[in-house]
Amino acid sequence: MSLVTATIKRDLVIAARNPGEWLNPLMFFLMVLALFPLAVDPDPNFLAKIAAGVVWVAALLSTLLSLDSLFKADVEDGTLEQWLASGESLYAMALGKAFTHWCISGLPLTIVAPLLALMMNLPENAYSALFFSLLLGTPILSLLGAVGAALTAGVRSGGLLLSLVILPLYTPILIFGASAVYHAGIEMEYLGQLGFLASFLCMAMTLTPFAVAGALKLNLSR
Amino acid sequence: MTPSASLEQSNRFTHFCDLIAHNVSCERDDRILFENLSLTVQKGDLIQLVGPNGAGKTTLLRLMAGLNQDFQGEVHWHGENIQRCYQDYARQRLYIGHLSAIKKVLTPLENLRWFVSSWPEVKEADLWQALADVTLAGYEDVPCQQLSAGQQRRVALARLLVTPTPLWILDEPFTALDKEGVAWLEDQLARHVAAGGTVLITSHHALSDIPALRYIELGMHK
Numbered sequence: 371m372s373l374v375t376a377t378i379k380r381d382l383v384i385a386a387r388n389p390g391e392w393l394n395p396l397m398f399f400l401m402v403l404a405l406f407p408l409a410v411d412p413d414p415n416f417l418a419k420i421a422a423g424v425v426w427v428a429a430l431l432s433t434l435l436s437l438d439s440l441f442k443a444d445v446e447d448g449t450l451e452q453w454l455a456s457g458e459s460l461y462a463m464a465l466g467k468a469f470t471h472w473c474i475s476g477l478p479l480t481i482v483a484p485l486l487a488l489m490m491n492l493p494e495n496a497y498s499a500l501f502f503s504l505l506l507g508t509p510i511l512s513l514l515g516a517v518g519a520a521l522t523a524g525v526r527s528g529g530l531l532l533s534l535v536i537l538p539l540y541t542p543i544l545i546f547g548a549s550a551v552y553h554a555g556i557e558m559e560y561l562g563q564l565g566f567l568a569s570f571l572c573m574a575m576t577l578t579p580f581a582v583a584g585a586l587k588l589n590l591s592r
Numbered sequence: 593m594t595p596s597a598s599l600e601q602s603n604r605f606t607h608f609c610d611l612i613a614h615n616v617s618c619e620r621d622d623r624i625l626f627e628n629l630s631l632t633v634q635k636g637d638l639i640q641l642v643g644p645n646g647a648g649k650t651t652l653l654r655l656m657a658g659l660n661q662d663f664q665g666e667v668h669w670h671g672e673n674i675q676r677c678y679q680d681y682a683r684q685r686l687y688i689g690h691l692s693a694i695k696k697v698l699t700p701l702e703n704l705r706w707f708v709s710s711w712p713e714v715k716e717a718d719l720w721q722a723l724a725d726v727t728l729a730g731y732e733d734v735p736c737q738q739l740s741a742g743q744q745r746r747v748a749l750a751r752l753l754v755t756p757t758p759l760w761i762l763d764e765p766f767t768a769l770d771k772e773g774v775a776w777l778e779d780q781l782a783r784h785v786a787a788g789g790t791v792l793i794t795s796h797h798a799l800s801d802i803p804a805l806r807y808i809e810l811g812m813h814k
Contacts, residue, residue: 376709380698387697448691454659456710457682591660 373458374466381470391439392474395432399479402428403486414491421490422500422551429479429504430544433511434536436475438529440467440519445589450523454590464582465575468509468516476508492555499554499564506567507547513574514539520585543570610634611656611674611759611790616665618651625651626810628665633792635758638785638804641794647811649794650690650763656792657687657761683710685759690767692748696737700728700747703736707751714754722753726776741768752780759790766797778802 385392406424407417444450453463483504484497492500518536522528550563611633618625625648633639633656641649654660656667658674658681667674674681694703700723708714723732726746728739736744745768752760760781766774778799781791785804799805 373706373710376706380695380702380706383702384695384697446691447695448689448693449695451659451689451691452687452693452707455657455682455687457679458710591662 373453373456374462377453377463378466378470381467382473385470385474392436392478395436395475396478396482398435399428399432399482400486402431403489407489417491418493418555421487421492422496422555423548424490425483425487425492425500426503426507426544426548426551429483429508430511430540432479433475433508433515434533434540436471437515437519437536438522438532440471440516441523441586442519442528445523450586450590454587460583460586461579464516464520464579464586467582468513468578471516472509472512476504476512480504480508492551495557496551496555499560500551502564503547503550503560503567506564506571507543510543510567510571510574511540513571513578514543517578517581517585520582520589523586524589543567546570610669611792612668613656614666614668616652616655616663616667618648618655618663620648620651631656631808633759633790635788635790636785636804637806638781638791638799638802639793639806639808640799641792641808641810642796643810649810652808652810653761653763653792653794654689657685658682659687684757685761686751686755686757687761687763688748688751688765689763692744694736694744694747697735699731699733699735700739700750701732703747704750704754708754711755713756718754719750722750723747725753726750727772742770742773745769746773749777749780752784758788760784760792762791762793762795764794764796766795 403425410416410420441450444453453460480501484501487497487500515532515536517539518532521535522532525531546563546566550560550567553560553563613629613631615628615630617627617629629652631639641652643649651660651663655663658667658678661675669681669684670677693707695706698706701719704719704723705716708719720732723729726749728743728746728750731739731743736747739747745765749765765777769777774797781793781799782802784791785802793799
């Protein structure tokens with residue numbers, strides 16, 4: 371087993387033993403969707419209109435919540451130093467880390483979002499669009515987020531900095547994701563938006579690991 | 593370690609190439625740590641870096657390990673700059689820093705398994721044997737957070753027994769070890785050097801009666 375697969379496996383075992391780490395963002399997602407109808411007009415037609423946007427914003431923010439710790443523990447306990455010492459490709463490592471993060475944040479969100487969208491009275495024909503837009507969109511959030519997490523891994527309270535760096539990069543994903551769900555809801559074509567998300571995903575998968583590897587190297591060579 | 597194992601190691605180590613630092617200089621915060629330092633590390637050497645705190649021992653060790661590129665001068669291995677043949681070099685040396693890279697929610701066995709995942713030839717039985725050798729038999733399945741600092745250090749040091757690399761680079765390996773642990777580690781260092789291996793170490797501990805021992809003293813700059 372190579373170091374990359376061993377690391378993915380190890381991080382998943384750690385997440386399984388520390389369920390708070392990935393349940394927290396999921397709970398946040400649940401709470402936002404549960405509280406929103408209480409705070410605004412509970413009229414079903416009004417909720418149906420804003421459902422797409424609210425679900426997507428909640429998914430994006432809850433991803434942001436779990437990003438801060440992505441590399442921090444590994445920098446602090448020396449795991450990252452051992453990665454670098456192993457001579458294995460940092461590119462593959464970055465991709466592996468983003469994949470692990472998606473498994474414990476994006477994937478559960480994608481699975482529970484259609485269930486919770488019920489509370490927002492999401493139109494019936496928007497459910498598949500919601501599922502697929504999150505399936506394509508959340509990995510991009512993890513990949514872009516990994517860049518910010520790698521840059522701020524050495525900063526003591528990097529959470530705020532991380533949000534500032536990452537949120538502008540997240541906006542296109544939010545726009546295309548929410549618009550796909552909205553258009554599906556009003557029975558319009560939404561494959562175009564999904565196509566954009568898919569192309570963003572391809573770009574993020576090929577390009578962000580370079581940035582992550584560079585940022586981590588910078589963090590460690592001090 | 594059995595005699596046959598050390599014999600096998602001495603055969604494996606016949607290919608060790610010199611590690612040479614050419615005129616390396618390093619400064620931190622406008623303070624010169626060392627200047628035009630040249631150092632040749634050969635097969636069978638045991639080199640201890642000594643000097644007061646902040647003298648640059650860890651910095652020198654990290655740049656010899658290829659982890660730090662922020663310095664002037666060159667480090668060569670096999671006659672080639674280590675950054676250019678980094679992957680080959682990384683497979684020939686084991687680096688243990690003062691951050692032990694131990695994950696506290698994982699057991700010693702799981703931690704060790706991750707460390708050796710780049711070396712597929714290491715068998716599961718070797719890991720159990722290594723943990724028994726560092727007197728952690730019976731603790732294989734206890735999460736590391738329940739172990740003492742010294743025991744966690746032993747988990748990290750168990751890698752010395754299972755990783756088949758000729759060059760060991762160890763940063764303060766004696767930290768937190770008890771008397772028996774110190775004696776065990778000294779014995780391992782002596783065996784490794786006798787088998788044709790090479791050790792580069794920083795420590796404030798006086799290493800006694802190992803004939804190959806050489807000192808490099810840092811911290812002459814004021």
